[in-house]
Amino acid sequence: MEPTWQFQLRIVVVAELANDLRTDPASASHAALHDVLSRHNATLKCQFDAFADYVNEAERHGPENYPLYQWTRQTIENPEKKAKYLQSFTVYVDGDEIYDKEIADVMEAELLALVGGDGIKSVIRFDTNPANNPQPPQR
Template sequence: MSDILAKHNARLRNQLDAFADYVAAAERSGQENFPLYKWTKAVIEDPEKIEKHSKAFSIHVAGEEVYGKDAADALEAELRPLVGGPLVTRLTKHDSNPANNPQPPAQYR
């Protein structure tokens, strides 16, 4: 797997760490600039969600969390055969358009 990531100038990022960094940045800079602050904070304080997200990783390409479809497709094509093995249990791609993603529950808006 590390060969594939290196070939694509990519690295793994633990999702729980990313959430914690988001919360810390919001608390330093002002929560009003971080629309997902309340929801994300609730996640990193929930033991079940901690367990879930500590096992999830995102892939950043060339240091970027959001990158083009061609890069995502190429990376997915090489990683797909690893699904079901000892390291990769599931592989998904996410659209960066907020309209195509889950929205925070009402209590976190």
């Protein structure tokens, strides 16, 4: 039986829109994006904020239990990477950061239609197939 992969979508936006979306994950400031997210019970989470949350949790509970702690901390402390990840947002559907292909397909098409207008620069699709993803860095 062939494995069933799940998917994640991310959008990359201009800095001004990123600032709005960080304070309003439902994206009320961007009507078209808000409509797409609402139709799919979806929200956005800034990648930088997700990384910072991971680092904060690791520091509260002991970084030795968090294999990506050092890499993530170095990432959020690097000004160039910080700027990049402040403009990248993960799409969560029903509170989940990965979801079935059918959901990803429909949302990706709707989000791609928004690229180029009102601050949305790109849509990126990831899957859970380990062959398509980088392996965690060594400690």
